[in-house]
Each structure stands twice: as C-alpha cells, then as structure tokens.
Amino acid sequence: MSSEVLDRGLVMDAVRVTEIAAIAAWKLVGRGDEIAADQAAVDAMRTALNDLNIDGQIVIGEGERDEAPMLYIGEKVGKGKGPKIDIALDPLEGTTLTAKAMANALTVMAWAPKGSLLNAPDTYMDKIACGPGYPEGVIDLDKSPAENIQALAAAKGVEPTEITVCVLDRPRHTEIIAQVRAVGARVHLITDGDVAGVMNAADPTTGVDLYLGQGGAPEGVLACAALKCVGGQFQGRLVFRSHDEKARAARVGITDFDKKYNLHEMVRADAIFAATGVTNGALLDGVRLEGGFVHTHTLVMNSATRTVREVRMKRPV
16 A cells, blocks of 8 residues: 555545544443443444445454454455555553543554554563654663663753653553652653553653553554654564463464564554544543534544644534
8 A cells, every 4th residue: 555545535534433433432431331332432433444445454453353243353344445454443442541531541543554564462562662853772672761761861952850751550560660760750650541651752742751661562553553653763572471372472473472673563664543532631632512513533643644633523413
C-alpha cells in the first residue's frame, strides 16, 4: 500500500470506526461493567469495519480465534475489496476506566500495508519511548532509568529534575519509580492506558518526556504506529511468563525471544493511527451529549503525509 493509497478517504474511514466504537462504549461509562463496555465497543467496531471497502486482517486484536466474539487475531474484516491492510486495534483501551467513569479511556486503531505490522503476541513487553527532536539512540532499553533520564536531559538542555517520566502504577514498577525519583526526575503515574501513556511522551502539551515500564506487547505496536506519524523513539522487548506464551509467540512467527525491537521494526511502513476519547483525558475529550447531539473528539495521524488532525464531530442522537 503506497502513500497514495493512504488518502484522506481512508483516514476518515478510520476516524468513523473509532468514533462509532467510542460512542458504543460511552453508553456504559460509569455503570461498573467492564465486560459489557468492552463488548459494546468490539461489536460496534466490527460492524463499522465490515462496512468498509478494504481487504483487512487483524494482526493485533483481542486474542486468538477461540476467544471470539472478540475481534481476534487473524480475523478478516471489510468487504474483501480495496487495499490489503494490517489492522491493529484496541476497541476499548481502559475498560476499568470506562466502568468507573475515570479519565483517559480511548478507542484505538492503526492501519498499515499488509505484512508491515509486527504480529506481537498477547504478552507483556518492556518499553521505553520518547518524543521527536532528539538524536537517534538517546534512549536505550538496556540502560538504567537514571542513565536514560540523564541522557534525555542532556539532549534537551535541562537538568534531570526537569524531566517527567510516565509509568503505569503497578507493583512491578516499584523499582523503576524509585530509580526515577532517586535521580530527581518527576514521576507521572497512570492507572491504565498503555497506548495513551506512550503517546503522552510524544505530545509536548502533556509535559511528559519519557515513558518507561512493562505493558502489553499489542499496545506497543499501536503506540509505535502513533509515533511513526509524529516522530519519536521506541524500544521494546517481549516478556514471557510461561511456555504457553512462548508458544503463542511462535505461532505468529516470533523466533528470537530476546530481540530488542525499535519503532521501525514494529511498524515497517507508513501507517494511519486513530484514537477517539471515550472519557475525558490528557489527549482527548470524551464523548458527550449536548443539545440533542453526540459529540466526539478524535486524533488521527497519517505517517505518509506527516499530518496530525484533531477531528470534532457531532451527530444527532
């Protein structure tokens, strides 16, 4: 799929899909049912995708085929005609956030030419990411948090005390958080939202400079699609907790279990990325009902044209 195919029409198709899923999930905000919210987003996203003139296959989804009715890895979507594309998606990033009416729940999707997205298994991944404008290699997954913070601060021309690091608030990150604070940097903790966490590091308005920690490997691919559009650096390494997880990785073609992936190995060609807010957050406003209209706020990016658009839509209830 050349950059000519990544046209405005396909970009707006992506926007419509994430909008429809966000509205479906929004109807269950604050109702305490994570499963129902996720299922509503899945059903809406599948219906919207199958209405498009694309020949799509999901490479990052909600699990494997036996876990249907989720949008599963390998599922074909679209009308089977048009561009052949890989699809990475999270119909509802932040199921808990949605159920509890907390900030930063999103519907997220990325499209790229067939064969160009890493088929990341549903395992954990160690990650580090920063935004654009720094020398290549300024961050390194194999260095300590202190070393990465000091290198980023030097490249930015500030002291480490002026660096803010986004970390998922999890017990497994206790040591990372301690090391970040020991060097004098600030820690910005998030409760959920791995994709949004990485995106925060690429958006200067959030005040976040660096993302560190262990999160989902599929979410790493989605985050890389966003970084591909705006610039930035990313490194990740798969983390396996069992033989079953290694077997799952092998089924999607992973042979080097210790490989350190960079951004361009995760997303090997131009990509479209779209995210619509379900609840209000640092990056996007949530869905709201006002004056008989449902309002949505979407961020859509196209790496082929290096464009980033904010799309605000309203439609009658």
